[in-house]
Amino acid sequence: xxSNFEVIAEPNRRAILSLLASSxxxxxxxxxxxxxxxxxxSKHLRVLRDAGFVQSRVDAQRRVYRIRPEPxxxxxxxxxxxxxxxxxxxxxxxxxxxxIAQEPRGKGKKR
Amino acid sequence: xxSNFEVIAEPNRRAILSLLASSxxxxxxxxxxxxxxxxxxSKHLRVLRDAGFVQSRVDAQRRVYRIRPEPxxxxxxxxxxxxxxxxxxxxxxxxxxxxIAQEPRGKGKKR
DNA sequence: CGAGTATATACGGGGTGGGGTATATACGGG
DNA sequence: CCCGTATATACCCCACCCCGTATATACTCG
Numbered sequence: 568x569x570s571n572f573e574v575i576a577e578p579n580r581r582a583i584l585s586l587l588a589s590s591x592x593x594x595x596x597x598x599x600x601x602x603x604x605x606x607x608x609s610k611h612l613r614v615l616r617d618a619g620f621v622q623s624r625v626d627a628q629r630r631v632y633r634i635r636p637e638p639x640x641x642x643x644x645x646x647x648x649x650x651x652x653x654x655x656x657x658x659x660x661x662x663x664x665x666x667i668a669q670e671p672r673g674k675g676k677k678r
Numbered sequence: 679x680x681s682n683f684e685v686i687a688e689p690n691r692r693a694i695l696s697l698l699a700s701s702x703x704x705x706x707x708x709x710x711x712x713x714x715x716x717x718x719x720s721k722h723l724r725v726l727r728d729a730g731f732v733q734s735r736v737d738a739q740r741r742v743y744r745i746r747p748e749p750x751x752x753x754x755x756x757x758x759x760x761x762x763x764x765x766x767x768x769x770x771x772x773x774x775x776x777x778i779a780q781e782p783r784g785k786g787k788k789r
Numbered sequence: 790c791g792a793g794t795a796t797a798t799a800c801g802g803g804g805t806g807g808g809g810t811a812t813a814t815a816c817g818g819g
Numbered sequence: 820c821c822c823g824t825a826t827a828t829a830c831c832c833c834a835c836c837c838c839g840t841a842t843a844t845a846c847t848c849g
Contacts, residue, residue: 576683576686588760594826595825606809627825629826643764690837717796
């Protein structure tokens with residue numbers, strides 16, 4: 568798994584992250600709430616941990632997982648390149664795109 | 679391809695989107711700038727278009743592609759669930775996480 | 790219309806990721 | 820210690836994605 572984007576491409580992993588967004592959880596809690604098999608949860612958590620999306624602490628026999636924000640922050644940084652497309656100046660942008668789309672063609676071309 | 683996240687999981691597709699972020703481009707321009715084969719570019723553009731990330735207009739024999747922000751906006755919305763982890767109140771959050779991380783067995787460690 | 794250019798699709802192959810089952814490892818309590 | 824619980828890993832299999840090559844389609848212009 569070589570990129571953060573591939574990590575969050577998997578729906579179950581996104582579900583795990585969303586679940587952990589509210590609070591930390593043990594493997595079993597994740598398993599029950601998301602109705603996934605235990606090995607599946609463990610494997611996804613392995614991927615998430617290796618990529619730095621989560622970290623675990625030990626609580627008796629349990630491993631409690633919680634979010635680590637860094638990789639998500641990196642995704643956010645990538646997105647920021649595009650954010651001007653919708654965040655502000657939307658109307659001006661739309662007008663701009665429309666204008667580009669109707670650029671006058673040099674050769675008279677029917678449409 | 680059933681989710682926006684899978685679409686942007688592919689590095690070449692992210693490269694295409696990043697390229698189109700600055701301005702619209704023909705297939706050939708993308709092909710040359712990113713050193714990808716023409717069929718590969720066309721196929722990735724197909725995926726991007728089907729998912730709504732780009733749209734094309736016709737310019738003589740060329741197809742000129744440009745960004746459509748909606749799917750990226752959706753990704754941004756998903757991310758917003760996690761943004762409080764790093765955007766503001768960072769210090770309070772870090773203290774909170776550190777406190778949680780304190781294991782009952784007095785193995786205090788700092789990053 | 791025919792040639793040339795630009796883009797899209799068909800097809801086959803190789804690599805990989807995710808699921809399930811079975812098993813291994815860690816840990817705590819009695 | 821030993822047992823039960825909690826979690827991690829091994830292994831196999833299947834589906835799917837991406838690539839390259841070859842071919843088809845679209846459009847323009849002479």
